[in-house]
Amino acid sequence: MFANRLLVIGGVAAGLSAASRARRLDPNLHITVLEKGPHISYSACGLPYYLAGQVREASDLVVHDVAFFREQRDIEVLTGHEAVEIEVGRRRVRAVVGETGQEKAFHFDRLIVATGAISDFRFQIADCRTAFNANTLGGAMALQAFLSQAKPRQAIVLGAGYIGLEMAEALRTRGLDVTVLERSAEILEGFDSEIAGRVEAGMTAQGVLLLKGSPALAVKDGEVISEAGRHPADVVVVATGLQPNVGLAEGAGITLGRTGAVAVDDRMQTNLPGVYAAGDCAESVHLVTGRPVWIPLGTTANKQGRVAGENAAGGNARFPGVVGTMVTKVFGLECARTGLSEAQASGYRAVSATIEHVTRAHYLGGQKIVVTLIAERGSGRLLGAQMAAAEGAAKRIDVLATALHARMTVEQISNLDLSYAPPVAPVWEAVLIAAQNLLKQL
Amino acid sequence: MFANRLLVIGGVAAGLSAASRARRLDPNLHITVLEKGPHISYSACGLPYYLAGQVREASDLVVHDVAFFREQRDIEVLTGHEAVEIEVGRRRVRAVVGETGQEKAFHFDRLIVATGAISDFRFQIADCRTAFNANTLGGAMALQAFLSQAKPRQAIVLGAGYIGLEMAEALRTRGLDVTVLERSAEILEGFDSEIAGRVEAGMTAQGVLLLKGSPALAVKDGEVISEAGRHPADVVVVATGLQPNVGLAEGAGITLGRTGAVAVDDRMQTNLPGVYAAGDCAESVHLVTGRPVWIPLGTTANKQGRVAGENAAGGNARFPGVVGTMVTKVFGLECARTGLSEAQASGYRAVSATIEHVTRAHYLGGQKIVVTLIAERGSGRLLGAQMAAAEGAAKRIDVLATALHARMTVEQISNLDLSYAPPVAPVWEAVLIAAQNLLKQL
Numbered sequence: 001m002f003a004n005r006l007l008v009i010g011g012v013a014a015g016l017s018a019a020s021r022a023r024r025l026d027p028n029l030h031i032t033v034l035e036k037g038p039h040i041s042y043s044a045c046g047l048p049y050y051l052a053g054q055v056r057e058a059s060d061l062v063v064h065d066v067a068f069f070r071e072q073r074d075i076e077v078l079t080g081h082e083a084v085e086i087e088v089g090r091r092r093v094r095a096v097v098g099e100t101g102q103e104k105a106f107h108f109d110r111l112i113v114a115t116g117a118i119s120d121f122r123f124q125i126a127d128c129r130t131a132f133n134a135n136t137l138g139g140a141m142a143l144q145a146f147l148s149q150a151k152p153r154q155a156i157v158l159g160a161g162y163i164g165l166e167m168a169e170a171l172r173t174r175g176l177d178v179t180v181l182e183r184s185a186e187i188l189e190g191f192d193s194e195i196a197g198r199v200e201a202g203m204t205a206q207g208v209l210l211l212k213g214s215p216a217l218a219v220k221d222g223e224v225i226s227e228a229g230r231h232p233a234d235v236v237v238v239a240t241g242l243q244p245n246v247g248l249a250e251g252a253g254i255t256l257g258r259t260g261a262v263a264v265d266d267r268m269q270t271n272l273p274g275v276y277a278a279g280d281c282a283e284s285v286h287l288v289t290g291r292p293v294w295i296p297l298g299t300t301a302n303k304q305g306r307v308a309g310e311n312a313a314g315g316n317a318r319f320p321g322v323v324g325t326m327v328t329k330v331f332g333l334e335c336a337r338t339g340l341s342e343a344q345a346s347g348y349r350a351v352s353a354t355i356e357h358v359t360r361a362h363y364l365g366g367q368k369i370v371v372t373l374i375a376e377r378g379s380g381r382l383l384g385a386q387m388a389a390a391e392g393a394a395k396r397i398d399v400l401a402t403a404l405h406a407r408m409t410v411e412q413i414s415n416l417d418l419s420y421a422p423p424v425a426p427v428w429e430a431v432l433i434a435a436q437n438l439l440k441q442l
Numbered sequence: 443m444f445a446n447r448l449l450v451i452g453g454v455a456a457g458l459s460a461a462s463r464a465r466r467l468d469p470n471l472h473i474t475v476l477e478k479g480p481h482i483s484y485s486a487c488g489l490p491y492y493l494a495g496q497v498r499e500a501s502d503l504v505v506h507d508v509a510f511f512r513e514q515r516d517i518e519v520l521t522g523h524e525a526v527e528i529e530v531g532r533r534r535v536r537a538v539v540g541e542t543g544q545e546k547a548f549h550f551d552r553l554i555v556a557t558g559a560i561s562d563f564r565f566q567i568a569d570c571r572t573a574f575n576a577n578t579l580g581g582a583m584a585l586q587a588f589l590s591q592a593k594p595r596q597a598i599v600l601g602a603g604y605i606g607l608e609m610a611e612a613l614r615t616r617g618l619d620v621t622v623l624e625r626s627a628e629i630l631e632g633f634d635s636e637i638a639g640r641v642e643a644g645m646t647a648q649g650v651l652l653l654k655g656s657p658a659l660a661v662k663d664g665e666v667i668s669e670a671g672r673h674p675a676d677v678v679v680v681a682t683g684l685q686p687n688v689g690l691a692e693g694a695g696i697t698l699g700r701t702g703a704v705a706v707d708d709r710m711q712t713n714l715p716g717v718y719a720a721g722d723c724a725e726s727v728h729l730v731t732g733r734p735v736w737i738p739l740g741t742t743a744n745k746q747g748r749v750a751g752e753n754a755a756g757g758n759a760r761f762p763g764v765v766g767t768m769v770t771k772v773f774g775l776e777c778a779r780t781g782l783s784e785a786q787a788s789g790y791r792a793v794s795a796t797i798e799h800v801t802r803a804h805y806l807g808g809q810k811i812v813v814t815l816i817a818e819r820g821s822g823r824l825l826g827a828q829m830a831a832a833e834g835a836a837k838r839i840d841v842l843a844t845a846l847h848a849r850m851t852v853e854q855i856s857n858l859d860l861s862y863a864p865p866v867a868p869v870w871e872a873v874l875i876a877a878q879n880l881l882k883q884l
Contacts, residue, residue, distance in 0.1 A: 043805070045869070054806060300859070398861055399844050405854065406850060408847075415745070417742070419767050419843070
């Protein structure tokens with residue numbers, strides 16, 4: 001019936017970026033988006049702020065609704081439609097409609113897989129009335145309702161990655177007693193101990209209990225059982241980590257990479273002709289190492305979606321890759337990283353320098369900022385950077401992200417003409433001082 | 443008597459950076475700094491905040507005192523010592539000591555000229571009790587005393603560059619009625635009208651009167667006379683602009699560049715052997731145009747001073763140049779620029795795109811930010827950028843400053859992996875959206 005049918009599986013971030021971009025390139029394409037859940041086009045990164053009460057309504061996190069896509073962009077978005085099989089040979093996707101259990105088939109000429117990521121938690125919580133998986137809008141709304149109605153006092157958060165810490169802070173902000181159980185010996189994966197240690201201090205200062213090396217063994221109503229023992233809990237939030245949601249792709253013969261996510265080229269094309277993948281289910285190239293990585297983040301998802309959508313509509317866009325930029329604001333501290341951490345740089349002849357400086361002129365209330373730069377001995381090339389400060393760390397990391405894209409040396413960084421005015425920066429930026437210090441070791 | 447005597451003329455920023463760096467390289471050097479004024483090592487950029495009352499004591503702006511340099515760094519800093527002649531052949535500088543008028547000679551093996559910048563105001567205000575030149579700590583302290591004691595109500599600021607605007611805002615903050623007289627038709631030189639217009643709107647909103655195209659013809663106690671007429675004034679602040687203070691250098695046969703500032707190579711060496719120049723009296727290379735420029739700023743002064751000091755002590759440091767990064771916070775708006783403005787890029791086949799976006803997630807109170815990117819048609823190379831926002835513009839410009847250092851194209855910028863978290867950034871950074879828009883025109 002249609003000359004050119006684009007089907008997109010996934011309607012949170014990458015899938016809708018892809019659909020929107022495809023529409024812009026080709027007004028005649030027939031575009032359908034299948035989303036298994038009830039919600040589309042929302043900011044998953046905003047969920048902790050919704051739970052903390054800083055965002056009044058869940059709907060404030062929603063960017064566009066189904067009607068917007070239908071009326072403004074001529075894109076049909078079907079919620080409650082769970083794709084269950086990609087039939088490659090027949091160029092169609094079978095989906096189950098949530099409410100009725102009815103099955104439908106959607107034919108495609110081009111397909112974009114944007115199935116996202118799912119929790120890596122191995123234990124069943126579906127039957128548990130007091131445990132929540134808060135990385136979807138639906139999950140967060142259920143948790144919100146439970147917090148308001150049951151008024152739990154003791155919360156346990158499973159996982160001390162950035163999402164777990166943001167959730168822990170949100171619950172603490174609401175006045176709950178919060179314990180965080182982390183299976184590994186470290187918190188805030190991807191950050192070195194210099195910064196993770198400061199976050200731990202911030203957690204303690206705000207009365208949050210952290211138990212490291214404590215993998216959860218079971219979650220029940222009223223308690224969590226870990227190797228350390230039984231932990232009473234009025235409410236449990238699961239934030240142990242994510243894994244790419246690739247069952248559907250794998251079942252269709254789409255090749256996965258060594259990271260476990262869908263392998264794609266720089267046009268976001270999979271091994272199957274006309275089938276693209278984008279967002280949290282897909283790999284990227286790490287521009288520092290040149291190797292595929294899986295770093296599920298909203299920024300990357302949107303960029304990949306845009307490229308997949310353009311190419312699926314006959315364009316020729318490329319997504320060169322990422323440098324691993326990530327930022328979180330937890331317990332009063334903006335923590336930012338890009339490139340390789342010291343741990344990740346162990347395969348290089350890496351040297352690092354950590355310095356403390358200020359975010360603004362001291363006489364206008366400058367806050368302490370800690371900066372670590374990591375570089376390769378010999379070449380002097382920057383490999384990575386980390387920062388933390390009560391203010392101004394998040395956007396400062398972008399200078400080093402840009403430097404990584406440009407493969408700059410530490411000496412080049414030490415000469416950067418960065419902005420200065422007393423209310424916003426000190427005359428010597430912390431980055432420049434860190435670069436000067438690191439230069440001495442190179 | 444001393445094997446190696448380093449003499450530095452100027453003790454505010456570049457001169458002391460140079461002296462400190464030289465000391466670090468050579469513990470045996472005999473280092474003397476001559477400063478004509480009574481104050482050393484202070485933040486001239488902090489003066490408006492001192493006048494606004496945001497910095498309590500003038501001494502808060504002082505980084506180190508003479509005793510610090512003597513005791514901690516073995517550097518002799520002589521205040522009230524005005525260098526009046528560089529006798530190149532005799533390798534000495536003649537200076538007049540302020541209090542006594544006594545003359546002294548200082549021999550040198552290496553000399554660093556860091557005489558800074560002076561006001562370009564052509565009219566005499568020395569005899570005028572109510573007019574102040576507020577770009578030195580002494581001048582600002584005199585103005586501060588006058589404001590406290592005479593309690594003037596009507597202020598006139600001459601000049602609507604960033605210093606004039608910062609001064610106007612400071613006086614307005616203190617409750618004065620403020621009129622700004624600007625000789626040209628534009629305010630905030632170096633910024634294009636998109637941003638300058640927003641600052642004008644901010645001035646109006648805060649009740650500051652701006653008269654453009656109104657060069658002052660005379661300043662008297664009680665009034666300023668401009669082409670537009672007579673303007674009653676209880677207090678006048680002169681902030682018309684700066685020029686390099688090069689009389690001493692010129693008298694010694696030191697070559698000036700076409701900008702009027704001292705010509706230097708990338709080691710900050712002048713045409714005379716063993717004689718360096720650094721800071722607001724010296725040129726830099728603009729890394730976008732490849733041409734010498736004179737952009738007097740504290741960041742550049744400190745970097746140049748560091749390089750001059752290292753080389754004067756026998757090291758081999760280089761200062762590659764600047765990209766014209768500048769930021770000011772005036773009337774509630776952070777205004778930031780780097781590279782060439784649209785006006786400055788007129789010699790290129792320049793195209794630009796201006797977009798509006800937000801500084802953070804809209805649901806966490808993101809503020810409006812305007813971003814202009816300017817690029818060269820054909821090559822696609824970034825030429826410059828400007829931004830303004832109530833928050834977060836200053837440090838965001840550094841991404842584009844870094845991109846200019848790396849000679850990045852707009853396409854490369856559109857793919858930058860920049861940081862995102864709802865409290866600090868939107869998922870699509872304004873810079874990326876601006877780059878996407880500009881790409882369409884390239």
